Amino acid sequence: ILNVEQSPQSLHVQEGDSTNFTCSFPSSNFYALHWYRWETAKSPEALFVMTLNGDEKKKGRISATLNTKEGYSYLYIKGSQPEDSATYLCALLDYGGSQGNLIFGKGTKLSVKP
């Protein structure tokens, strides 16, 4: 059974702080890693889809890196704002799985205080 682990489970930061969290996954049979941002009662929203070892992607103040050999990805938020408060989910697409059969971690819940 494939497991995707995210840490920390939750994080409380002050507005303006930069922060990062980790997604760990089994590196064998890696195909792609997805990051989603989810606010409760809203739709999870895709941030990044990463496929290549060493990939770095950026969207505004949010960026992500990928290491497929050691099985981890980092998500960074620079200068956190209250509107960044959400749960950040990573999900693995395994080579042996069908397209769309994503294996999710439990998420990191970020709270940004003004």
Place this chain on the structure above:
Amino acid sequence: EAGVTQFPSHSVIEKGQTVTLRCDPISGHDNLYWYRRVMGKEIKFLLHFVKESKQDESGMPNNRFLAERTGGTYSTLKVQPAELEDSGVYFCASSPVLGVMVAGELFFGEGSRLTVL
């Protein structure tokens, strides 16, 4: 353009009753997926349609769950009879047709929260 829409947003039923959840994917998206998040746990894959065909239903928990996508447009997920452990948020997602070796993002709906009492 409308996103993925799900109905109802919240349903409260008693154990043993039946509930049908509906998902309207983004127009033109042939791929449609159902996922479920039980409280405190991770979001888990249930099944994947390509048009009206079930591509992968390996995540369906048991035969009390029936998913359909007649005509390849909207999809329904029926739970009959519902049990307490079926409570959770049921997400639908869609994606367009992609090449064989492309890993694209999924577009999620807001979810249907099911509470079984």
